[in-house]
Amino acid sequence: xxxxxxxxxxxxxxxxxxxxxxxxxxxxxxxxxxxxxxxxxxxxxxxxxxxxxxxxxxxxxxxxxxxxxxxxxxxxxxxxxxxxxxxxxxxxxxxxxxxxxxxxxxxxxxxxxxxxxxxxxxxxxxxxxxxxxxxxxxxxxxxxxxxxxxxxxxxxxxxxxxxxxxxxxxxxxxxxxxxxxxxxxxxxxxxxxxxxxxxxxxxxxxxxxxxxxxxxxxxxxxxxxxxxxx
Amino acid sequence: xxxxxxxxxxxxxxxxxxxxxxxxxxxxxxxxxxxxxxxxxxxxxxxxxxxxxxxxxxxxxxxxxxxxxxxxxxxxxxxxxxxxxxxxxxxxxxxxxxxxxxxxxxxxxxxxxxxxxxxxxxxxxxxxxxxxxxxxxxxxxxxxxxxxxxxxxxxxxxxxxxxxxxxxxxxxxxxxxxxxxxxxxxxxxxxxxxxxxxxxxxxxxxxxxxxxxxxxxxxxxxxxxxxxxxxxxxxxxxxxxxxxxxxxxxxxxxxxxxxxxxxxxxxxxxxxxxxxxxxxxxxxxxxxxxxxxxxxxxxxxxxxxxxxxxxxxxxxxxxxxxxxxxxxxxxxxxxxxxxxxxxxxxxxxxxxxxxxxxxxxxxxxxxxxxxxxxxxxxxxxxxxxxxxxxxxxxxxxxxxxxxxxxxxxxxxxxxxxxxxxxxxxxxxxxxxxxxxxxxxxxxxxxxxxxxxxxxxxxxxxxxxxxxxxxxxxxxxxxxxxxxxxxxxxxxxxxxxxxxxxxxxxxxxxxxxxxxxxxxxxxxxxxxxxxxxxxxxxxxxxxxxxxxxxxxxxxxxxxxxxxxxxxxxxxxxxxxxxxxxxxxxxxxxxxxxxxxxxxxxxxxxxxxxxxxxxxxxxxxxxxxxxxxxxxxxxxxxxxxxxxxxxxxxxxxxxxxxxxxxxxxxxxxxxxxxxxxxxxxxxxxxxxxxxxxxxxxxxxxxxxxxxxxxxxxxxxxxxxxxxxxxxxxxxxxxxxxxxxxxxxxxxxxxxxxxxxxxxxxxxxxxxxxx
Numbered sequence: 002x003x004x005x006x007x008x009x010x011x012x013x014x015x016x017x018x019x020x021x022x023x024x025x026x027x028x029x030x031x032x033x034x035x036x037x038x039x040x041x042x043x044x045x046x047x048x049x050x051x052x053x054x055x056x057x058x059x060x061x062x063x064x065x066x067x068x069x070x071x072x073x074x075x076x077x078x079x080x081x082x083x084x085x086x087x088x089x090x091x092x093x094x095x096x097x098x099x100x101x102x103x104x105x106x107x108x109x110x111x112x113x114x115x116x117x118x119x120x121x122x123x124x125x126x127x128x129x130x131x132x133x134x135x136x137x138x139x140x141x142x143x144x145x146x147x148x149x150x151x152x153x154x155x156x157x158x159x160x161x162x163x164x165x166x167x168x169x170x171x172x173x174x175x176x177x178x179x180x181x182x183x184x185x186x187x188x189x190x191x192x193x194x195x196x197x198x199x200x201x202x203x204x205x206x207x208x209x210x211x212x213x214x215x216x217x218x219x220x221x222x223x224x225x226x227x228x229x230x231x
Numbered sequence: 232x233x234x235x236x237x238x239x240x241x242x243x244x245x246x247x248x249x250x251x252x253x254x255x256x257x258x259x260x261x262x263x264x265x266x267x268x269x270x271x272x273x274x275x276x277x278x279x280x281x282x283x284x285x286x287x288x289x290x291x292x293x294x295x296x297x298x299x300x301x302x303x304x305x306x307x308x309x310x311x312x313x314x315x316x317x318x319x320x321x322x323x324x325x326x327x328x329x330x331x332x333x334x335x336x337x338x339x340x341x342x343x344x345x346x347x348x349x350x351x352x353x354x355x356x357x358x359x360x361x362x363x364x365x366x367x368x369x370x371x372x373x374x375x376x377x378x379x380x381x382x383x384x385x386x387x388x389x390x391x392x393x394x395x396x397x398x399x400x401x402x403x404x405x406x407x408x409x410x411x412x413x414x415x416x417x418x419x420x421x422x423x424x425x426x427x428x429x430x431x432x433x434x435x436x437x438x439x440x441x442x443x444x445x446x447x448x449x450x451x452x453x454x455x456x457x458x459x460x461x462x463x464x465x466x467x468x469x470x471x472x473x474x475x476x477x478x479x480x481x482x483x484x485x486x487x488x489x490x491x492x493x494x495x496x497x498x499x500x501x502x503x504x505x506x507x508x509x510x511x512x513x514x515x516x517x518x519x520x521x522x523x524x525x526x527x528x529x530x531x532x533x534x535x536x537x538x539x540x541x542x543x544x545x546x547x548x549x550x551x552x553x554x555x556x557x558x559x560x561x562x563x564x565x566x567x568x569x570x571x572x573x574x575x576x577x578x579x580x581x582x583x584x585x586x587x588x589x590x591x592x593x594x595x596x597x598x599x600x601x602x603x604x605x606x607x608x609x610x611x612x613x614x615x616x617x618x619x620x621x622x623x624x625x626x627x628x629x630x631x632x633x634x635x636x637x638x639x640x641x642x643x644x645x646x647x648x649x650x651x652x653x654x655x656x657x658x659x660x661x662x663x664x665x666x667x668x669x670x671x672x673x674x675x676x677x678x679x680x681x682x683x684x685x686x687x688x689x690x691x692x693x694x695x696x697x698x699x700x701x702x703x704x705x706x707x708x709x710x711x712x713x714x715x716x717x718x719x720x721x722x723x724x725x726x727x728x729x730x731x732x733x734x735x736x737x738x739x740x741x742x743x744x745x746x747x748x749x750x751x752x753x754x755x756x757x758x759x760x761x762x763x764x765x766x767x768x769x770x771x772x773x774x775x776x777x778x779x780x781x782x783x784x785x786x787x788x789x790x791x792x793x794x795x796x797x798x799x800x801x802x803x804x805x806x807x808x809x810x811x812x813x814x815x816x817x818x819x820x821x822x823x824x825x826x827x828x829x830x831x832x833x834x835x836x837x838x839x840x841x842x843x844x845x846x847x848x849x850x851x852x853x854x855x856x857x858x859x860x861x862x863x864x865x866x867x868x869x870x871x872x873x874x875x876x877x878x879x880x881x882x883x884x885x886x887x888x889x890x891x892x893x894x895x896x897x898x899x900x901x902x903x904x905x906x907x908x909x910x911x912x913x914x915x916x917x918x919x920x921x922x923x924x925x926x927x928x929x930x931x932x933x934x935x936x937x938x939x940x941x942x943x944x945x946x947x948x949x950x951x952x953x954x955x956x957x958x959x960x961x962x963x964x965x966x967x968x969x970x971x972x973x974x975x976x977x978x979x980x981x982x983x984x985x986x987x988x989x990x991x992x993x994x995x996x997x998x999x
Contacts, residue, residue: 154547154560158540165249165536169528173521180517189511192518200525207529 002191004054010198011050017206018043024213032216038086039209042079046205049075050198063119066182067190072197073113081105083167083208084137088145090212091160092152097144104136112175116183123183131175138168159215166211170204248542252535256527260520267520271513278509286436286485286500293438294487294496297425301491303339304404304420305386311345312386312406312416320414322347326357333359338418341425343401346417350407356414388492391422391448391456400456402448423449423456426496437499448494541569545576552576557584621654628657632664642979644672672981679976686969693962700955707948714941721934728927735920742913749906756899763892766885773882780875787864787871794857794864801850801857808847815840 021040028036049071052058058070081102088098111130115123141164149160177196180187188196244250311317316328329345332338338345338359347357391400401419408414426438426449440449447456483500503510541563548559557580563573631648638646647668650661815836822833 154544158544161540162532162536166529166532169532170525173525173528176524177521180521187513188517188521189514192514196518196521196525199522203525203529211533 003194004056006191006194006198007050007054010202011047011054013198013202014043014046014050014205017202017209018047021206021209021213024209027217028213035086035089036213036216038082038089039212042082043205043209045078045082046075046201060117062117062183064182068113068116068183069194070113073109073116075201076112077106077109079205080109080171084141086212087141087160087163087167090156090163091145091149093140093145093148097140097148101137101140101145104133104140107133108137112178116178116181127175127178127184134171134175141168155215159212162215163208163212166208167204170200170207173200249535249539252531252539256531256535259527260524263520263523267516271516274512274516275506275509278512279506282500282505282509283483283485286483286498286505287487289436290438290485290487290496290498293426293498294489297440297494297496298489298491300340300420300425301388301404301489304342304418305388305406305491307339307342308345308404308406308416308418309386311418312408317347317408317414317416320408322357329357329359339420341422341428342404342418342420343399344419346419347408348405348415348417349413350415351413355417390442423451423453425449427451439497439499441495441497443493443495538569541565541573545569545573549576552580552583557587624652625654625657628652628654628661632661635664635668639668639671644668644675644979644981675976675979676981679973679979679981682969682972682976686966686973689962689965689969693959693966696955696959696962700952700959703948703951703955707945707952710941710945710948714938714945717934717937717941721931721938724927724931724934728924728931731920731924731927735917735924738913738916738920742910742917745906745909745913749903749910752899752902752906756896756903759892759896759899763889763896766889766892769885770882770889773878773885777875777878777882780871780878784868784871784875787868791861791864794861798854798857801854804850805847805854808843808850811843812840812847815843 018040021043024036024039025033052071053069058074060068060070062068084101084105085098088101108130111126111133115126115130118126145160145164149157152160174197177188177193177200178184181193182188182190244254311332314328316324325347329347332345344358344360346355346359348355386404386406389403389405391402393400399421400423402422404418404420405415406417408416422440426440437451439447439451439455441447445459447458450456483502483505485498485500487496488494489496548561551559559580561573561577561580563570565573628648635646635648648661648664650658650665652658652661818836818839819833822830822836825832
């Protein structure tokens with residue numbers, strides 16, 4: 002079953018990637034760089050899920066539970082990309098973006114480490130990861146927010162929506178972590194795999210689609226306002 | 232909820248849609264988590280209870296199975312011990328028998344060997360197990376004690392022991408052979424194998440047998456057999472029924488007692504595996520919760536965030552609109568209620584624009600009005616100033632007017648106000664003052680000149696009065712003379728009046744006589760007129776008779792002619808009668824010739840002859856009568872002609888009478904006219920006399936009046952003389968008054984005064 006979930010996840014990610022890749026045709030060429038982030042995220046996930054399904058990189062934790070390291074590799078790459086997209090959309094300073102990217106990476110790394118070790122150290126690392134994640138949220142709500150307020154209303158709306166989307170969905174990850182075999186063990190590996198796969202697909206593809214639709218409307222408006230400003 | 236004041240929600244949630252949505256979703260999640268937990272706990276409890284019950288009953292059934300197995304072994308060994316072969320005690324046969332039992336599988340399950348043993352020596356005399364062989368001494372630990380303990384006829388089952396050299400621990404079931412009591416049949420059974428065979432013996436469960444001391448008699452782990460169980464409570468807490476003794480986190484231990492032996496079946500299960508299903512269910516439940524949470528989060532973020540951003544954007548736009556910017560973008564791609572809200576706002580904005588336009592117009596109007604008011608106020612101030620100026624000017628004017636008027640009051644009418652003023656009333660007053668002063672001045676001037684005139688006149692009057700006095704004196708004298716003349720005239724007039732009286736009486740008498748004559752002549756004239764008319768009438772009658780007579784003569788002549796014609800006709804008739812008579816004669820001749828057939832014819836001819844004779848007679852009669860009539864007619868004509876002649880002469884006579892009568896009439900009329908003239912003349916004479924008399928009377932009266940009048944004139948002249956004196960005096964007084972007035976008027980100064988007065992004075996002075 003475990004592998005089934007991973008394959009399903011890979012298929013869903015692949016479909017999402019293709020659908021989002023089609024978005025290149027809709028997005029104006031000057032936005033392609035930023036838009037490519039949205040496509041890269043599920044594309045990376047496709048690879049990660051195929052590897053997961055092939056049971057590559059399955060480690061045994063100190064508690065003897067299987068630890069799917071590919072998942073963390075995926076997250077280590079994709080979550081900072083999401084934060085980057087958010088930062089670029091908001092037009093935040095490079096410093097703020099870089100700091101939030103580092104914090105995001107740290108969150109994943111601490112989570113991975115916490116999953117691996119046992120005893121109080123696990124929870125210490127979990128707390129460290131949580132702090133790092135709070136840092137990311139902090140940047141999203143302060144520096145990014147300040148930056149985006151100078152933008153037009155639709156960009157602000159899109160930013161708010163994506164930020165709420167990420168924060169709410171990403172808050173589910175640590176909750177799953179807590180009940181997963183790495184944490185309290187209330188949820189078994191299979192169920193956790195199912196839930197995480199679903200959550201991943203929703204978070205990655207959903208984010209992409211919301212951003213795409215938002216970007217389409219902002220481009221329209223942006224073009225209009227630019228011409229109007231000129 | 233709708234009532235803000237009574238809301239149960241905290242303010243922060245009340246104020247934010249996101250918080251509300253988050254609250255609702257969080258509530259949903261909490262409810263799901265709580266119910267998930269409850270379901271999980273219930274399921275776990277049920278599952279665990281099931282597992283425990285299953286374990287308990289499994290252990291119990293395991294114990295029962297062991298019991299029945301042991302009973303089977305017991306019975307089997309007893310049966311074998313009582314067989315004839317055993318009782319006979321012949322080793323060979325027993326050996327065969329045991330072997331065949333084993334070979335033919337007539338031993339109960341897991342009985343590994345059947346042995347014939349010598350109870351006294353404790354050796355195996357015969358055995359199904361070839362390896363053990365016969366007479367081999369076997370060591371059975373505590374065998375002797377076991378043997379002593381057991382009843383001679385009952386089967387003894389031992390705890391696991393090692394038989395011989397075998398490592399395998401088996402339990403031994405020993406049943407004595409009845410015959411001598413020195414031998415017994417012993418089955419050896421593999422307890423462990425039997426236990427392992429049990430239904431309970433699954434992968435996850437260890438089934439072990441202990442004795443009451445807790446020593447393991449059988450255990451999957453061979454090495455533990457003989458050792459004491461680690462489960463300490465076994466001895467104390469076991470109450471004789473199958474019980475779950477231990478449900479620690481790791482293991483579940485169940486114990487059940489055996490009936491055949493004083494042993495216990497102890498099954499130990501790993502709780503993780505035992506509760507795996509429960510855990511799986513819980514795990515799935517949690518997974519489900521997470522999926523629900525994720526989906527709710529998605530709904531919250533997509534729907535909620537869309538709604539919130541739309542609403543915030545709209546609220547922002549509304550704020551901008553509230554701040555006055557009506558040009559905000561109110562486009563929305565949404566077509567749901569939010570989109571409707573946007574379009575509603577759009578419509579509201581349109582309506583706002585209209586209202587603002589109206590309001591601005593109103594404000595502009597208000598501003599214009601206030602400007603007007605300001606202007607009006609300034610104008611009012613200006614006007615006030617102007618009024619002040621006007622007031623000053625009025626005051627000035629009033630002062631000026633006052634000085635001029637007081638000068639006038641002092642008698643100086645030469646002063647004039649300058650009426651030019653911005654105030655029309657003041658100007659009018661000024662003009663009026665000037666006019667008044669002019670009028671006054673003129674009046675004074677006029678008064679002055681009038682006074683001078685009066686003075687002059689009074690002086691003249693005085694002198695005239697004196698002249699009149701002398702005149703009236705002479706009048707008085709003249710009147711006395713007139714009086715005397717008047718008296719004489721009256722007397723003469725009275726005489727004339729008397730003479731005229733008699734003349735008048737005579738004229739009246741003549742008049743009455745003339746009247747009588749006139750009357751008589753009038754009667755004559757009337758009678759003549761009547762005669763003339765009668766004569767004329769007679770002439771007319773006569774002429775009528777004459778013409779009638781002529782007519783009659785004519786008619787008679789005509790009649791004579793007619794008679795002549797009739798005579799001719801009668802002649803003709805007579806001729807015809809003669810001829811007829813001739814015819815009749817001829818006819819009678821013919822008739823006579825005709826003879827008999829002519830008789831009728833002769834009759835007719837006779838008749839005709841008769842008729843013709845009668846007709847000749849009648850015609851002769853007519854002829855004679857006509858002659859008579861002709862004679863009478865010529866006589867009548869002659870009479871007529873003589874009558875006519877007489878009438879003609881009568882007419883001539885009457886015409887002569889008429890001429891006479893007319894002559895008379897003419898004369899009478901002439902008389903009448905003369906009489907009328909006489910009458911008129913006498914009437915006129917009488918009237919004239921009357922008139923003369925009246926004139927004389929009047930003259931008389933007049934002369935009387937003249938007389939008295941003359942007297943009165945004389946009196947009046949006397950009175951006049953006196954009056955004239957008083958008039959002269961009054962004129963003198965008037966002159967004095969006029970002089971005084973002139974002096975008084977000297978006080979008033981008027982333009983052109985001096986020369987007017989001077990003139991007056993000069994005039995006055997000149998006369999004097």
